[in-house]
Amino acid sequence: MTFDPLATLHPKSKHWIVCVRVSRKWEYRGGTDDGPIAHIDLVLADEKGDAIYAEIPSSEVDVISPLIEEGGIYIISRFRVSRAKSLYRPIDAPYMIEFTCYTKVYPAKNLPETFPRYVYNLTPFAELPKYAGENKYFLDVLGIISEVSDTTLLQLPNQSAATLNRNIILKDLSNVEIKLTLWGQRAAEFTIDEVYNEEQGKPIVVLIVGNLMKSFAGEEYLSGNTACRWYFNPAIPEAEEFYNSTHNQRLTIKRTAAPPHQTARLQGSLQLEDKHLLDLETMDPYDFPEGGCRCTVTITRLILTTPWWFPSCNRCNRACTPSGDGYKCNTCSCTGYRFKYKLSFIANDGTAEAEMIAFREVARRIVGKPVQQVLRLARFANDTPPPDIAAIVSLKFAFAVALTEQSYYNPKRTYQITSIVASYGRQHTVPHIKLNQPKQLPICQTADPIL
The missing domain is CATH 2.40.50.140 (Nucleic acid-binding proteins)
Incomplete structure (x- = not known):
């Protein structure tokens, strides 16, 4: 062909x-x-x-x-x-x-492995500043790693929750330095542990593609998000000069620790003990970890017997009840309210399924839209869930969860999601619970493609 x-x-x-x-x-x-x-x-x-x-x-x-x-x-x-x-x-x-x-x-089958592994167009460090804030091209750079920081959390204006970030300092052959800040999942994934031995101290040359040049508070830096990729010690012609210049040299890569308060916060969200749903379902409620735990699940279906929204009191955040033409809080008698999310669904991880509930901002992050926007598109709030709510089915997340108070009185347990640790997007198969031989059930079937 x-x-x-x-x-x-x-x-x-x-x-x-x-x-x-x-x-x-x-x-x-x-x-x-x-x-x-x-x-x-x-x-x-x-x-x-x-x-x-x-x-x-x-x-x-x-x-x-x-x-x-x-x-x-x-x-x-x-x-x-x-x-x-x-x-x-x-x-x-x-x-x-x-x-x-x-x-x-x-x-493609039976083809020679001559296709290029790397696609890049290198920009010299000295030319990077002219691209600051331009956002026209993603930039590709090649350099030696001289410093790597721990991940920290930073609240950005366009994010509802703090975002992971990690800083990396790169040097070119003229010892010009540039800072690269990785964000979100890219920050969590970056590690040099498998390619760097502190005792040997061999320099690491890295090709990093898909960056944007940014400027903040007078500092210019590269920013790497979902489009960013990196390749350690790549076999490309431009890297040969780096290898020759660092031959038999020893380089200590500086490790920058996160501030103590950041470390504690990360431990609270990212370093919770991982549990399967089967473990949680068979655990005595009084043995449930006080700080909660983490589980990775796929949302498999909605619970349609409860509304996906509720009127929340502006003063105490409790649920309000209908009163005249509006709503009133039975706790503090306040008549001011705002609609907020209350998502109830069944989640599955292949070992068991469990009922989970998410409120307010955590639920907004699952849906991806403010509750007011979804309500405007829904004909009736108590009717069949609108498309934006139904679309959460088949999404996969790592959740930090806590046991609800009612679970101590009822054999049927409900887990409240306290935060979203990671998002894995839409899944094309859902976990099938079968203890002896786990399988995957397809959500949708796709025919073999033809030309």
């Missing part, structure tokens, strides 16, 4: 067939780690080394995304070629690929 080189693609034709490696794949959630997926972004490279940006829209994520893995080589057809975006471009190319409901994807 003959494939079209990426360099020849243009919008005037619709009958392209390409064979490409997926160099990078990431989710764009509108600037947050836990919002709904707006689209999935890809960097694709063909055998000649040319690259292009591609986008899977939210409407096609459930069908197409499971067919594509980062690093895989695929034959893709029936897509649209359009002009590249003007901002946040990982590739300096005039066109991009748009996946549609008609796009066909299947793995």
Whole structure:
């Protein structure tokens, strides 16, 4: 079969067939780690080394995304070629690929491993400042790691909860330094433990792609979020000069610890004891950890017998009851109220299923929209859950949970979600509880793709 080189693609034709490696794949959630997926972004490279940006829209994520893995080589057809975006471009190319409901994807077989592993366009450290705040291109850099900080928590204006971040200091061959700040999941994933031995002290050269240049309070720095990837000691020509200049040299990488109050806060949310639901369901309630625990579950169905919202007292935050044309708090007699979330659902982790409940801000992060916005779109608040509420089914999270007070009086337990530790997005299979031989039940079936 003959494939079209990426360099020849243009919008005037619709009958392209390409064979490409997926160099990078990431989710764009509108600037947050836990919002709904707006689209999935890809960097694709063909055998000649040319690259292009591609986008899977939210409407096609459930069908197409499971067919594509980062690093895989695929034959893709029936897509649209359009002009590249003007901002946040990982590739300096005039066109991009748009996946549609008609796009066909299947793995390529029996092909030589000559497709490039890395797709990059290096920017020298001295030129980085001119891109500060521009947000037109994602930037790629190559340097030596000289310092790595622990993760810390930082409250950002566009985030409802504090976000993980980690700082890394890079040096070029002229000893020019640049700070890279990783955010969210990227901050949690970054580690040099597997490639750095303190006793040997061998320098680590790192290629980091998909960064934006930022400026804050007079300081210019690189920012790495979901689009960011890194490769330690890459086998690329530009790295050879770094390897030659550091040959037989010893470099101590400075480790910067998080402030004590930050460490305690992280331990409270990220370092809780992991428990399976089966462990929690069979545990004596009086043995439940006082600080709560962490469990990773998939939301499998909603509990439709309870409303997904409630009127909350402005003064004491308790639930209000109907009074005349409005609501009134029976505790403090306040008539001021705001609608807030009260999500009840069944979650499953493959060992058991359990009832969980989430209120207010935690529930908002699960849904991804303010309750007032969802209420405006719902015909009747007590009617069938609106699409935004129904859409939480099949989402997977790591939750910090506590046992509700009623669970001490009732054999049927309910776990209140106190915080979201991690979000894993929509799952295409749900855990099936079978103790002897765990299996996966598909949420949706997808036919084998054909050209």
